[in-house]
Amino acid sequence: MKIERYDMIVVGAGPAGLSAAIEAAKRGIKPIVFDENQRPGGQLFKQIHKFFGSKEHKAKIRGFKIGEELLAEAEQYGVKVVLNATVIGLYPEKEVTVRIGDEVKHYKGDAVLVATGAAENMVNFKGWTLPGVIGAGAAQTMMNLHHIKPGNRVLMLGSGNVGLVVSFQLLQSGCEVVALADAAPRVGGYGVHAAKVSRCGVPFYLSHTIVEAEGTDHVTGVVIGQVGPDWKVIPGTEKHFDVDTICLAVGLSPMSQLLKQAGCKMADTKGGYVPVCDEDGATSVPGVYAAGDVSGIEEASSAMIEGRMSGATIAEYLGYITKEEKESRVNELEAQLDTLRQGMFAPKNRGKLVEKTEEGIDVSMNLLEKGYVAQDEIERYPGVTKSKGIHPVIECTQNIPCNPCQDACKMGCIMIGKNITSLPAVDSNHKCIGCGMCVASCSGQAIFLVEEDVEPGYGEVTMPYEFLPLPEVGDKGMAYGRDGREVCAAEVTKVRTSKAFDHTNLLTIKVPNEMLMTARFYKAK
Amino acid sequence: MSRVADTIIIGGGVVGCAAAYYLAKAGNSNVIVLEGTKSIGHGGSSRNGGGVRQSGRDVRELPYAMYGIKNLWPNLSEELGVDTEYTQKGNLRLGKTEEHLKKLNTLASNAQSVGLDVRMVDAKEVKEICPYLADDIIGASWCPTDGHANPLTTTLGYYKRSLEMGVKYYTDAPVKELRKIKGKVRQVVLNDGTVFEGESIILAAGYESREIARTVGVDIPMTRLIDEALVTEMQPHMFDIMLGTAGGDFYGHQAHHGSFVFGSDSGYEVVTDMKDPSAMETNSLTLSASCRAIMSYVPALKDAKIVRSWAGWLDNAFDGVPFISRVDEAPGLILACGFTGHGFGTAPAVGLMLSQMVAGEETVVDISALRYDRFKPIR
């Protein structure tokens, strides 16, 4: 039996696995990475939105671009990535059997890192097996990898970041999202993600669940209903929608079967069924490590840092670096990870209702319950100011770890400070020149430029716009509020696209002065 | 305070559960079954390939194997209220070499001598019985009354039915030792110190039986060996017969569900040194080796996908047949272990006979050849 041997075998070429291999390769290890998919990068290649965080976390770069960067880096450091390589099992002596092409190969590693990511959770209701009921991941795969619309009229179940981001992507692909429902009483994901879906006209139904998927051979409709405190549907609250697709985004679970099969000690935790790991990511089986979602569900940004930590740890385990070198690198990475794990959505706040921001401002309940910040709530946030002349209006109302807007403004108008979860504030001592860099750099698409009295009685609102067809100057249409309702007629006065904006176009519309703090989206007539 | 019953059965596998059922059926439902793990049928009972066969067996086993197939299996699903998927469509034991045929022939003639309907068939007849088999098979033994069943539902069926009839079950109840009271084995002590007490103690705990019996000074000559099995995805219906080979390459059948269940090995298992025996890990070579073995006899299955493989311990008796026996120096103790990987098909008959032994009745067939003290030093 031929067994190929490597210092380090990585299972999964997603953000964690690739990062670990790169980090290890930088220390002189020649790792081999297996991935069952045709393309590396894991879920990054389906993520077309800009990431949060700060520069070190690759903030404001789109997921699939981060994937490309990681691949280039992997290539640069000589990481061997084998695709269409399905791992069959992980056996004693750190042996991995892998299907490659039409055969099975045996590999042994001195260290094995399992970075297999996560799988979607599912929820069952009447008709959930009908064709047309799909996972949110399936929707992403279809539209972002295979260029096909998952459906024409879609209902999304789940208001976590996945549900919100995928809803927006569905809209970008030209699908209609008729409603977003969630059994939870409050939006689970970032408020900025909710707000951008909401202003496109998608109604949010919190405390609602699916009663039934209708159809005989495939989905033709859906009924949702309001749930009471016992999580049961309150009779009489049922609402019907004509849809051809129901998209489920009800959370993720670690895909930890390989670690379990290998005999690693497992634990059933809030983050899912995960291997018991020490602080270095080492499992109970010596030489077997875990990183990324497989060891607990988080964002891709954290998975990349965790992967790097594993890479450094394994480099030390295999004697390529000293303990001191490893510790200094791990400490540096830990600091990066810590900043990502701060704010309202920090792991420690999971499931908790945070009512005040770090600044002591009341969190918008309307945002949590309906998906958008109400008109009478918006002005209490430090990014929302009124002044003469063009200035940014930053509708960023929750403490999330993100600061590209601060870096984007060359004029120093935007202040976040050292703590990247702080709400951005507008400094009126600095003069905004209307360059729009902040609008394009905001991963949450929460920044607008507002200018009063561009002509008598009328002002302009500049907004991020990521849809096709792109409106043209002179087009006339309607402006929409944060709640997605029509507010007034609007005329397109400027359309800016630029490489620096990275596909976030800046659309400027002219509306009556009194609508400047209301109009947040535009649709052609 | 001890928990008392007429009979304590150690081992919630198919033998233990069957014994409990036949005891209850005979009106002796004051029975306690102790299963060491959290699940009934956790050991070999749920890990075997489901053969219900007579052919290929040692003549010492044949009388009760035949008894079970004639009298117990046919109505078992109805009796238990659970579909055991018992299918009596015959068993081909295949040979590819003259040596294989010689071996099959010897087994067949031995079996014929005790009245089993088994005969040798040639390559042509093999194909007539099962057209999906490989061309290089030169002959086989054919036993039309053999068959297969679903070991999972059979084991759980005995459990369910006996539970309904009042048998008491304890899971996660690993036994530490047996204790004699006034010269008679009466007490069963768990790892956690709980004491059970009974008139009769049936020891049907697979290989673990050896350690347990040692606590009352009885050593049962058996070893343990890990073996593997696998299951395919659901396939279109192909055949109903049971398959085995003279070379022991593999055995198995197509289940009612459509999937094929096969047991096989790589030969490597005999040297497996598993750190944690309870993990019953599969090894990296067996899955591929099993597929080669199966495909060399049933090439039509090359595209069938394997969805799962697993491993289980065999309690290998030194001479390949079980110990079903009272123990003279440990009165009260009844052994039912050492089934050597082929205990499933005979479990109903063994269960029935154990219930008879408890009741002090004569067993339906003579099993004196399965006494625990049958072994003698060879020199």
Place this chain on the structure above:
Amino acid sequence: MNRIENHPILGETPSRNKVTFTYNGQVMEGYEGEPISVALKANGVMAHRYTAKKHEPRGIFCAIGRCTDCVMIVNDKPNVRTCITPLEAGMKVQTQYGVSAEKQD
């Protein structure tokens, strides 16, 4: 038509080789190398199979080869996961009833 020809972020969909295949004997067009399920979706096919026990329709569910709900009979082989099997010219794709290409009662 539910193909996305131009996407605001991903740009124009790269041109690919058009091939024909059959679905239950009917000739259909798709792009070479894309998952069979995507080609079927572009042609409006929703139900890929009918289950063995309850004869219920199933289609794409996870789209990444895990759930196995999208399996069909491809080139006479049952249980082919159409969401991860690349389309090839001339493929014979059939609805799967249980594990058979024949409708069952």
Place this chain on the structure above:
Amino acid sequence: MIDIQEKLKEIGPYVEAPDDYMLVCRCEEVTKGEIRKAVHEGFFTIEEIRRYLRSGMGLCQGQTCGKLVKGIVSRELKVAPTEVEPAVSRAPMRPMEMEILAEDGGVAHE
């Protein structure tokens, strides 16, 4: 040590529920009611339930329904879901053709 009969008394008899018809295991078409009923028949572990009903034994090997089954069983047993042990994981991690598995560079034994 689990006293099955005591536990059965504690959880009470199986009572039909309006959503018992709902499928849980998509591959093997096992309903919620079948799983609930099995618990009240004395099948307390995922291992037993999958052997009895085939839930999680199909093509996807419980990747889709594992968590749902766990939830149902824990509710019937009146314990936290974390107290219900998930099924073991076994190779192969993905369904794989015999012909391919056979090609691992080894040789068939005679």
